[in-house]
Amino acid sequence: MAVELQKLGSTINITSKLNGITFSIQSLKKNLDKTLALVEERMFNPKFTESAFTRNQKQILENFKQVKSQPAAVADEVIAKVNYGPNNILSMSEDGTEYTVKNLTLKDIEGYYNNNMTSNNAKVVIVGDVKQEEIIPKLTFLNKLPNKKIELPTVDASPKTIGQTKVYLVDIPKAAQSEFRVGYATGLKYDAIGDYYRARLMNYTIGGDFNSRLNLKLREDKGWTYGARSIMRGDEYSGEYEFSSGIRTDATDSALAEVMSQLKNYADNGITENELKFMKNSLGQRDALSYETGLQKAGFIGRILDYNLPANYVDQQNKILANMTRAEINAVAKKWLHPERMNILLVGDKAKISEGVKKLGYPIIELDVDGKSVEKKSF
Numbered sequence: 001m002a003v004e005l006q007k008l009g010s011t012i013n014i015t016s017k018l019n020g021i022t023f024s025i026q027s028l029k030k031n032l033d034k035t036l037a038l039v040e041e042r043m044f045n046p047k048f049t050e051s052a053f054t055r056n057q058k059q060i061l062e063n064f065k066q067v068k069s070q071p072a073a074v075a076d077e078v079i080a081k082v083n084y085g086p087n088n089i090l091s092m093s094e095d096g097t098e099y100t101v102k103n104l105t106l107k108d109i110e111g112y113y114n115n116n117m118t119s120n121n122a123k124v125v126i127v128g129d130v131k132q133e134e135i136i137p138k139l140t141f142l143n144k145l146p147n148k149k150i151e152l153p154t155v156d157a158s159p160k161t162i163g164q165t166k167v168y169l170v171d172i173p174k175a176a177q178s179e180f181r182v183g184y185a186t187g188l189k190y191d192a193i194g195d196y197y198r199a200r201l202m203n204y205t206i207g208g209d210f211n212s213r214l215n216l217k218l219r220e221d222k223g224w225t226y227g228a229r230s231i232m233r234g235d236e237y238s239g240e241y242e243f244s245s246g247i248r249t250d251a252t253d254s255a256l257a258e259v260m261s262q263l264k265n266y267a268d269n270g271i272t273e274n275e276l277k278f279m280k281n282s283l284g285q286r287d288a289l290s291y292e293t294g295l296q297k298a299g300f301i302g303r304i305l306d307y308n309l310p311a312n313y314v315d316q317q318n319k320i321l322a323n324m325t326r327a328e329i330n331a332v333a334k335k336w337l338h339p340e341r342m343n344i345l346l347v348g349d350k351a352k353i354s355e356g357v358k359k360l361g362y363p364i365i366e367l368d369v370d371g372k373s374v375e376k377k378s379f
Contacts, residue, residue: 032138117145198324
């Protein structure tokens with residue numbers, strides 16, 4: 001398969017996400033028929049062998065072990081558990097866990113394939129120099145997919161209630177720097193022209209751009225990091241606000257104080273007129289280049305289909321952006337930025353950072369690399 005794809009200059013990638021399986025195909029037009037024949041083979045004649053399964057299982061389990069020594073990877077895993085609780089499916093990596101992967105069998109894989117491949121609610125997006133009447137006949141093999149409804153598990157997307165801001169500390173001795181994750185589960189689902197979109201606009205000035213307040217202060221002014229950012233994330237289930245950065249170990253406490261001060265100042269006082277003008281100019285120019293390539297166009301159409309968006313949603317976004325006022329941005333900041341009720345996760349060398357962090361006055365709870373409480377070691 002790999003050799004044939006290389007000869008054709010084509011790629012076939014199969015990925016999974018929270019609620020779907022995606023086949024991504026790229027091909028020269030002259031090799032489209034041969035490439036689609038390989039797609040059909042992969043889709044309907046997968047070769048599930050014990051040797052391949054065992055090899056992949058060992059590789060994934062070994063990767064889990066390596067991840068636990070990498071502060072950034074540990075931080076990404078643990079913050080989800082802090083935000084949603086350790087037993088919520090949204091706190092678990094899509095790659096699985098050591099327990100789930102270790103206990104999978106080849107029969108589980110075959111069963112998943114047999115039970116979850118369906119044409120029901122399937123979508124096909126095609127971008128290229130090809131007419132609809134040319135391509136549709138080439139896709140008749142998709143009619144062989146069984147048309148059955150797949151019942152996905154019910155997802156509890158309820159964020160954990162945060163009574164007060166606390167520091168969760170994961171000790172990785174001799175870590176080169178401290179990984180920061182500051183934020184909370186907002187429960188704000190993705191939308192293209194509603195509250196979620198406006199929240200993303202609000203975040204641009206505080207942490208969504210190289211020239212954002214957080215990056216300029218922590219990187220350009222203080223020299224504590226190579227980069228600092230914050231983001232509003234959202235999907236069809238939930239959403240999170242998150243500041244993230246790798247910070248110089250000896251500046252951990254100072255940087256944390258600065259981050260919380262910047263968030264509070266933005267929530268209390270909002271955006272300036274100059275910042276608002278800069279945001280409108282920057283985002284307007286950036287979006288003009290966002291849908292040029294075939295891959296970008298395919299992603300754009302896929303998003304419209306996944307979220308049932310109006311075809312002109314980008315035009316609607318541009319109107320919202322153009323008409324956005326300081327008062328509107330400031331109201332959104334007050335609504336979603338709550339530095340007094342956020343989760344602070346620090347992953348680094350406890351021996352070097354704990355004393356300084358304690359002086360900031362936050363309750364500190366120590367967790368292990370799996371996000372479990374370290375008994376009798378909370379401060």
